Amino acid sequence: MGSTIKHEETGPLISPSLLQKIDKLREKNIGKHIPLPQLVAVGDQSSGKSSLLESLTGIPFPRNVELCTRYATQITQRRDEETRVDITIIPGVDATPAHKKEVEGYRSNARSMEDLRARFPEILAEVNAKMGIRSDATSKGGTVFSRDVLKVEICGPKEDYLTIIDVPGIFRNPTAGVTTKDDIQMVRDMVQDYIKDSRTIILAVLPSNIDIANQEILTLAEEYDKDGERTLGIMTKPDCVTETTAKNSVCSIVLGKKKQLNLGYYVVRSRGADEEDDEYERREEMFKQAPWNKLPQNRVGVKALKSRLGDLLGHITRRAFPTLRKDVNEMLRLTEEEEDGLGPSRYDQREQQKYLFGIAGQFEHIARASRNGQYADHPIFKENPTLRLITSIVQLNDEFNRDFETMGHLRYFQGTEPKYEIARPVEKAKSPFETVLDRYRRLIEQDDIGEVGNIVSLEYDINKPLTGIMDWIGEVYKDCRGLDLGTFNAGIISSVFKEQSSKWERMVRAYISVVILCIHHFITGVLNVVCVDRLVREELWAAISDEVLERYKAAVEHTKFLVSIERDETPFTLDPAFNERHQTARGSRIAGSLEQSSVGGAIFSADQIRTAVKEKSNVEHSKEEIHDILSSYYDGARRHFVDNVFKQVVRRHLLSGEKTSPLNVFSHGWVFDLTDDQLEAIAGESPTTKEQRMKLRNKIKDLKEAKDILKH
Known part of the structure; x- marks a missing residue:
């Protein structure tokens, strides 16, 4: 409670509007979140x-006893020009939506207190019935006690x-057919729950005819109000105390000589079960007699x-x-x-889609941003450089193109063989x-994305080209030679x-x-960042993975198609540079033959040139011609093939194709189409x-309403 409340501390009358606000807060069940100032009457049955x-x-x-209070009752009296009594039900803090709707719909009223007593x-x-309270001992179903609150407002x-x-x-003891041990504990x-709050009086x-030392309610109150600062004792049934010593004992308690409480004790006499409803002053005439008159x-x-x-x-309010x-604002902040x-x-479909x-x-x-190399657009690229997609792919292109140019052919072309061969180490570089x-x-091992393993092929044990291309061409020529006049079969x-x-x-x-691995690593890495909920991420990947994997497969199939076009069809090209390369190779070969027979910088005659050309046999001539055609065609085909693979497979299929790129599977459109x-x-x-x-939403709603109530 904070500071001690003196025995007879009083102050100016509290503003009725302030007390009404507290009642409104109680109606909204704010008391389950924030302790509210309130008076709570507790005691044993009877x-x-x-x-x-x-x-x-x-x-x-x-x-x-069979009709005793089965639920909390809030009785509010307030001054108003109109005389009326309004009866409503405040649902319990744990009420189901259906029960809440049922009890909140209850309304009853009386025109006067006489009308209320009659009805x-x-x-x-x-x-x-609304609360689901069992009507009597013979009834089946329903409950004996309820956490709903009956509100009676007297104006x-x-x-x-x-x-x-x-x-x-x-x-303490169950009544056969009425209450159980569970009911004892529930009450x-x-x-x-009501007396633990620090703002509760x-x-x-306490019945006067029972020794106060045996009053369990005082023991229970002490658990939550150890110093007795917010407990007020009310002694009832003084008319049941007949012995003088017992009366004196009650008076000693009221005078603060026994079992002291900071708020003290009061003694009142109420109407008995067999008494008529007379004015309480008549019943309290006894307090003019000894020993009560000493109080x-x-x-x-x-x-x-x-x-x-x-x-x-008024004081505690x-x-x-x-x-x-302050408490409402702080709790609202913490709850939000x-x-x-x-x-x-993600409570409903609209929120899930959003x-x-x-x-x-x-x-x-x-x-x-990653496809365009705009890495300043998101911190993910600084935190994880492996997700710089286009940069990684450009590096791949450079390294692959270099390998393909130097190692993609089975045999060195004539004139490109290494001058000398370095002895290979035990492990190939x-x-x-x-x-x-x-x-x-x-x-792929770190990301645990082995599902791509059935699509990709990582075998790359590529050896350097072999030497002896002219001998190999000669063997092929001999094996394929037919009846020809110094020419060779185009096949x-x-x-x-x-x-x-x-x-x-x-x-x-x-x-x-x-x-594909680079793109797959990118997709999974970005999903880990943008979708922090592991369960959602797993479900999301399960939903898009089939289409992503299909697009990987389609890229691989298109790669095979490009390989097939280049290797399985009869070599042919419209590239004008082919003829130029071929003629250059032929001229270079003739010039080479002349240079071998010359001394210094000699000038060759036409006869010498004709001799250099016609001294070769048909087989030698054919081998050289096949080599020059192969070399000229291969060079153009290689360049064209590498360009096509990048443009059609990497750029179109895997990076930017709206219907083909795996990067475009998960999109706004994909989400929009979900059922x-x-x-x-x-x-x-x-x-x-x-x-x-x-x-939490209900609590936030309650606290916002409380904030509005307290604001005005």
Whole structure:
């Protein structure tokens, strides 16, 4: 409670509007989040609590043990020009949506207190039915106690502002066919829930005819109010105390000589179960007799108690109000942070689509930036340089093109053989492209993306070209020679080109495979960043992976198609540079023959040139011609083939093709086409998260309403 409340501390009357705000907060169940200033009457069954409340409020509460209070009741009295009584039900804090709707729909009213007293049994029966309370011991189904709260608001021009909450009385032994041991514990838990809050004044109702040392409610109150600073003792049934020593003992308690409480004790006499509803002053004539007449007048009787309760309620409300705003704002902030910690909401299909749209938008933005080399557009490229996609692919292109140019042919062409051969070490030195390939082999192991293993081919044990091309061409020529007059079969060019390009398919498959691994590493790496929820990421990948893998396969198939066009068809070209290369090769060969027979910088005659040409045999001439044609054609075909592979497979199929690139599978359009079931399967929240989010949303809604109430 903070500072101590003195025995008779009073102050100026509290503003009714301030107390109304507290009641509005209570109606919104804000008390389950923030302690509210309140008076709570607690006591054992048969402690006289119902009679006391009737004396304080005029409401005829049932006294029969089988009809005792089964739920908390909030009685509010406030001054108003119009006389009326409004009865509503506040759903329990854990009420289901269906039950909440059922009880919140209940409304009843009375024109006056007389009307209420006449109709109260009927109203209670309606309330019990709404709450699902079992009507009697013979009834089946329903519950004995409820966490719903019955609210009775009494308005009138003579009413003073007072709000008291009555909770079911504590009992220790179950009644056969009525209550159980579970009910005993439920009531005890309910009482504890109400009295534990620091802004609650505990009105401990204690029958005078039972030794105070045996009053369990005081022991229970001490658990939450160790110093007795917010517990007020109310002694009931003084008329049941007959012995003088017992009366004196009660007086000693009220005078603060026993079991002291900071707020002290009051003694009141309420109407008994068999008494008529007369004015309480008549019943309290006994306080004019000894030994009661020795007690302070402001400590005996219902009127004195009611005045004191009004002062207490005003005091704790006035003292708590400034900190209530702070507490509500702080709890609202913490609750909103907790909801934010759950990530973007994915409660229904609209939110799930919005969530995936956000992820897809980030993915598309990063993919576009990476394809264009705009690495300043997102911090991901600084944090993980391996995701710089176009830079990685340009490096791959350079290394592969270099390897393909120097090692893609089976045999060195004449005049390109190395001048000398360095002795090979035990382990063959790796080419630049093989080094890059090894790096991506390690990446695939780190990323655990082995599902691509059935698509890619990482075999790349490529040897240097062989020597002796002219001898090999001679053998092919002899094996294919027919009846000709110094010429050769055109099919020989097809044969030698196919064998000379026999490494192409394996080399280009490895190249495309590394590009695929590079792209796959990019896709999975970016998804890890833009989709932080592991379960959503796994479901998302499961949804797009088939199409992504199909697009990888399509790129590989198109690569095979390009290889087939180059190697399986009869060599032919419209490239004008082919003829130029061929003539240059022929001229160079003649010049070479002349240079071998010349001395110094001699000038050759026409006869010498003719002699140099016609001294060669038909076989030698054919071998040289086949070599020159093969060399000229191979050079152009290689360049054309490498360009086609990059343009058609890498750039078109794998990087930018709207319908072919794996980078374009996950997009806004893909998300837009998902069905409700697919959205739920991919982005739906788990039942636990949904339940937690709904609770947080309801709490935020309550706290925002509380903030508005406290603001005005």
